[in-house]
Amino acid sequence: MDKPGIVVTGASGRMGQMLVRTVLASPACRLVGALERPGHDWIGRDLGQAMGGPALGIAVSDDAVGVIAGAQAVIDFTSPAATVAFAELTAQARAVHVIGTTGLCADDLRAIAAAARHAPIIRAGNMSLGVNLLLGLTRRIAAALDEDWDIEIVEAHHRHKVDAPSGTALMLGEAAAEGRGAPLDDLRIPARDGVTGARPRGGIGFAAVRGGDVVGEHDVIFAAEGERVVLRHLATDRAIFARGALRAALWGQDKGPGEYDMMDVLGL
Numbered sequence: 001m002d003k004p005g006i007v008v009t010g011a012s013g014r015m016g017q018m019l020v021r022t023v024l025a026s027p028a029c030r031l032v033g034a035l036e037r038p039g040h041d042w043i044g045r046d047l048g049q050a051m052g053g054p055a056l057g058i059a060v061s062d063d064a065v066g067v068i069a070g071a072q073a074v075i076d077f078t079s080p081a082a083t084v085a086f087a088e089l090t091a092q093a094r095a096v097h098v099i100g101t102t103g104l105c106a107d108d109l110r111a112i113a114a115a116a117r118h119a120p121i122i123r124a125g126n127m128s129l130g131v132n133l134l135l136g137l138t139r140r141i142a143a144a145l146d147e148d149w150d151i152e153i154v155e156a157h158h159r160h161k162v163d164a165p166s167g168t169a170l171m172l173g174e175a176a177a178e179g180r181g182a183p184l185d186d187l188r189i190p191a192r193d194g195v196t197g198a199r200p201r202g203g204i205g206f207a208a209v210r211g212g213d214v215v216g217e218h219d220v221i222f223a224a225e226g227e228r229v230v231l232r233h234l235a236t237d238r239a240i241f242a243r244g245a246l247r248a249a250l251w252g253q254d255k256g257p258g259e260y261d262m263m264d265v266l267g268l
C-alpha cells in the first residue's frame with residue numbers, strides 16, 4: 001500500500017513550517033498538500049521556495065476541499081474557526097484529522113465531535129511525550145494529596161500566543177481535577193485581578209505569562225503549609241509537537257471513526 005499522503009494546514013505558521021519539515025523528513029509518509037488562509041501571500045507559490053529552500057513541486061493552496069480530498073491525513077495547527085471547517089472536510093474525505101489547535105470553545109468541540117462520527121480525529125492541546133506523561137503524574141499526585149494542598153498551574157509562552165490559559169494548562173487542570181474527583185469547571189478559579197479575596201480551598205488556579213520567544217513552559221504547583229511539590233515541563237523546540245502530530249497521523253490510519261487523544265496514540 002502507498003505511504004499515507006499528508007496535508008499540512010496553516011503551512012506558513014510557526015507549527016506549519018515545522019510540520020512540513022517533519023513530514024518531508026519521514027520515510028513513512030508523503031506530503032501531498034499545503035493549505036493557507038485565503039488571501040495569504042504564500043497562496044500559489046511553491047511551498048519549498050516560500051520556506052526559503054528548493055522547490056518541492058507543491059503549490060500552497062487555499063482550496064481546502066480539493067486538497068483534502070486527496071489526503072489520508074490532515075495535520076492542523078491553525079485557528080479554532082479554521083479547524084472546525086477542516087474537521088468537516090476531513091471527515092467527508094474519510095481521512096485522519098490531527099488537531100493541535102487550542103482555544104476551542106464548547107461549540108467548536110461539538111462540531112468536532114460530530115465530524116468524528118465519520119472518521120478518526122486525534123486532538124490534544126499538547127502533542128509532546130513529556131506533557132502527556134505529566135498528565136498521568138498530575139492526576140496521581142492530585143489524587144494522593146488532600147485539599148490542604150493548593151493546586152496552581154503556571155504557563156509561559158511567546159508573545160504571539162492568542163489564547164490563555166494554554167491548551168496544555170487546561171489539560172493539566174483537567175488531570176488535576178480528575179485526581180480530585182470533580183470536573184474542572186467546578187474547581188477552576190477565575191483569573192485573578194484586583195481584590196479577589198482569599199484563595200478558595202480545593203480550587204485550581206491558572207496564571208499565564210506571555211513574552212519573547214518562549215516555546216512553552218508549564219508548572220503544576222502543589223502548595224501546602226511548609227512545603228511545595230512542582231511538576232515542570234519545558235519545551236525548547238517545536239519539533240516535539242510536530243513529531244507527536246505525525247506519529248498520531250500514522251497511528252490513526254487503521255482506526256475507525258471516533259475521538260482520540262495523544263494518550264491513546266502513546267499507549268499511556
Ligand SMILES: NC(=O)C1=CN([C@@H]2O[C@H](COP(=O)(O)OP(=O)(O)OC[C@H]3O[C@@H](n4cnc5c(N)ncnc54)[C@H](O)[C@@H]3O)[C@@H](O)[C@H]2O)C=CC1
Nearest residue numbers: 010013014015036037077078082100101102125126127241
Ligand atoms: N497541540 C500542540 O502540541 C500545539 C498546539 N499549538 C497550537 O497550534 C495553533 C497554531 O500555533 P502557531 O503555529 O504558533 O500559530 P501561527 O499563527 O504561527 O500559525 C497559524 C497558521 O494558520 C493559518 N491559518 C489561519 N486560518 C487558516 C485557514 N482558514 N486555512 C489555512 N490556514 C489558516 C495562519 O495563516 C497561520 O499561518 C495554536 O492554536 C497553538 O496554540 C502550537 C504548538 C503545539
Ligand SMILES: O=C(O)C1=N[C@H](C(=O)O)C[C@H](O)C1
Nearest residue numbers: 102125126161166167168216
Ligand atoms: O501556542 C503555542 O505555541 C503552544 N500551544 C499549545 C498550548 O496552548 O498549550 C502547546 C504548546 O505549549 C505551544
